[in-house]
Amino acid sequence: MSNFTILDGGIVGVYLLATMIAGIMVRKYVGKVEDFLIAGREMNLYLGIASLAATEFGIVTCMYTAQNGYQFGFAGATPGIIMAAAMYFVGATGFCVRPLRDAGVMTIPELFERRFGKRVRWSAGVVIVLGGLLNMGVFLRTGGEFLVLVCGFDVRYLEISMTVLLLAVAVYTVLGGMLSVLVTDFLQFIVMSVGLILVTILILTQVGWGTLTATVAKHYGEGGFNPFVHPNMGWQYVLFNVFLNLAAVLTWQTTIARLLAAKDTKTGLGVYKGTSFFFVCRFLIPGIWGIAALAVVAPDAVGGNTLHAMPHYLSTMVPAGLLGILVAAMLAADMSTDSSYMITWASVIYNDILAPFRKKVMSERRGLLWNRMIVSLIGIFLLLYGLWYPLEGDLWTYLGVTGTIYLSSMSVLLIACCYWKKANSWGAAAAIAVGAAIPVAFLVLQKVPATKGLTEQIGPYYSGIATYVAAGAAMVVGSLLKPGDAIAIGGTR
Amino acid sequence: MMAEHWFWLLLTAACVIWYSTITVFVAVKGMKDIRGMLERLAKKAAGTEDDRAGE
Numbered sequence: 001m002s003n004f005t006i007l008d009g010g011i012v013g014v015y016l017l018a019t020m021i022a023g024i025m026v027r028k029y030v031g032k033v034e035d036f037l038i039a040g041r042e043m044n045l046y047l048g049i050a051s052l053a054a055t056e057f058g059i060v061t062c063m064y065t066a067q068n069g070y071q072f073g074f075a076g077a078t079p080g081i082i083m084a085a086a087m088y089f090v091g092a093t094g095f096c097v098r099p100l101r102d103a104g105v106m107t108i109p110e111l112f113e114r115r116f117g118k119r120v121r122w123s124a125g126v127v128i129v130l131g132g133l134l135n136m137g138v139f140l141r142t143g144g145e146f147l148v149l150v151c152g153f154d155v156r157y158l159e160i161s162m163t164v165l166l167l168a169v170a171v172y173t174v175l176g177g178m179l180s181v182l183v184t185d186f187l188q189f190i191v192m193s194v195g196l197i198l199v200t201i202l203i204l205t206q207v208g209w210g211t212l213t214a215t216v217a218k219h220y221g222e223g224g225f226n227p228f229v230h231p232n233m234g235w236q237y238v239l240f241n242v243f244l245n246l247a248a249v250l251t252w253q254t255t256i257a258r259l260l261a262a263k264d265t266k267t268g269l270g271v272y273k274g275t276s277f278f279f280v281c282r283f284l285i286p287g288i289w290g291i292a293a294l295a296v297v298a299p300d301a302v303g304g305n306t307l308h309a310m311p312h313y314l315s316t317m318v319p320a321g322l323l324g325i326l327v328a329a330m331l332a333a334d335m336s337t338d339s340s341y342m343i344t345w346a347s348v349i350y351n352d353i354l355a356p357f358r359k360k361v362m363s364e365r366r367g368l369l370w371n372r373m374i375v376s377l378i379g380i381f382l383l384l385y386g387l388w389y390p391l392e393g394d395l396w397t398y399l400g401v402t403g404t405i406y407l408s409s410m411s412v413l414l415i416a417c418c419y420w421k422k423a424n425s426w427g428a429a430a431a432i433a434v435g436a437a438i439p440v441a442f443l444v445l446q447k448v449p450a451t452k453g454l455t456e457q458i459g460p461y462y463s464g465i466a467t468y469v470a471a472g473a474a475m476v477v478g479s480l481l482k483p484g485d486a487i488a489i490g491g492t493r
Numbered sequence: 494m495m496a497e498h499w500f501w502l503l504l505t506a507a508c509v510i511w512y513s514t515i516t517v518f519v520a521v522k523g524m525k526d527i528r529g530m531l532e533r534l535a536k537k538a539a540g541t542e543d544d545r546a547g548e
Contacts, residue, residue: 040533040537041536044526193516213501277507279510
């Protein structure tokens with residue numbers, strides 16, 4: 001039985017109303033496509049930090065990081081530490097992102113065109129959208145599961161609550177684009193942070209640090225504290241996450257969108273550095289919620305579904321009033337993620353995939369209309385895909401594998417584009433093909449009964465590592481096979 | 494294993510303290526950023542309309 005009451009419902013209602021008003025009010029500032037997609041490049045440092053943090057923490061994030069805590073103990077927060085280190089390194093050195101921002105492009109594929117040609121730009125756009133949409137396809141259902149479990153609603157309402165949530169997000173994103181996303185992200189960051197901090201303090205005081213560590217030690221021994229000795233993690237888990245998180249920091253569309261929306265390069269790099277430690281919090285805070293659930297909720301109580309343990313636990317532990325703040329916080333987290341993902345992937349579809357089909361320069365008015373239609377279509381895709389895709393294995397691994405479809409090749413292309421003079425279109429094409437083929441094959445083989453055992457034997461970590469290494473090798477081999485036509489970024493053939 | 498407990502304890506404490514502080518800081522400074530951003534966009538839009546009127 002959930003502690004969710006009318007008071008909690010009221011808190012959630014006020015939050016939703018405030019967000020919608022703020023999101024819709026800023027639509028009057030959108031006059032051009034550049035305003036719609038990258039907020040006219042007027043984003044400043046603190047708004048950037050709030051927006052990036054809010055975007056990178058959705059209900060889905062909370063669910064898989066809590067699942068990591070439940071399944072791996074404290075060691076499950078390892079990806080967060082790796083990602084924070086990668087964010088700080090990139091922000092402090094400007095590795096790849098400085099030349100990317102200085103180039104004045106709206107998307108990464110636009111930069112690739114200058115070095116590798118139009119075909120590579122188009123192909124890069126396709127894999128970015130494919131990987132990104134597959135990745136965010138599971139967001140809605142996972143978010144809906146959390147809300148239904150925490151609020152104690154009937155499971156029949158899952159689809160309805162998902163649809164209503166998505167419609168609300170779509171309304172302000174379609175009208176105000178990136179501007180609405182930034183302003184609502186700011187509100188959502190505050191609400192989300194207050195909820196996360198309060199619930200974490202409540203858990204730490206009620207369950208206690210001693211119980212948390214004893215629970216991890218009891219279930220996982222030393223492996224619960226050290227990923228290298230955990231039987232289901234090991235060096236391959238850590239190495240896969242090093243590749244994955246560095247690639248995500250360099251090329252993940254929602255992160256890059258903040259860099260490109262920043263008012264200048266220095267601000268963009270500041271957003272990276274200022275947000276870096278948030279990525280430790282992003283894994284460790286829900287991870288602690290998951291460990292607390294492990295201490296209290298037996299796997300049998302959630303039908304063996306480790307993803308449901310944390311929301312099941314919170315629904316009974318968090319008191320009325322605070323539960324409303326928690327649900328508002330999680331809605332805030334989810335809405336900011338959904339809106340941002342819709343606008344950033346729409347930007348790639350409009351700017352890179354549809355670009356070759358535009359015979360003449362489009363008016364700003366027509367461009368805005370196209371972008372609004374693309375955002376709406378992404379919303380419809382999310383609704384349909386989120387309803388029928390059955391998730392296999394743990395959520396973080398699914399997100400890692402689908403993200404790798406483009407992260408592997410795009411990170412290789414970006415590094416080569418910025419720092420390797422011999423890189424050319426052959427290498428780029430080979431890296432894109434190889435980088436997409438391995439994870440797609442893994443996902444397909446996982447669904448075929450005859451090959452399911454093989455994928456379990458190989459595992460997602462070795463498959464992921466192989467993808468990054470193979471994409472890098474494909475870039476080198478492909479580039480060396482084509483006679484030299486090296487050019488600098490921004491140069492012409 | 495005790496050393497690892499301390500590592501995770503310190504990291505957890507750092508998360509709660511850093512996150513609480515940055516939330517307040519970003520809430521105050523971010524508001525100013527939004528005002529500034531909207532003012533600059535409004536000026537840009539007014540400039541574009543003036544250019545159109547002058548054509």
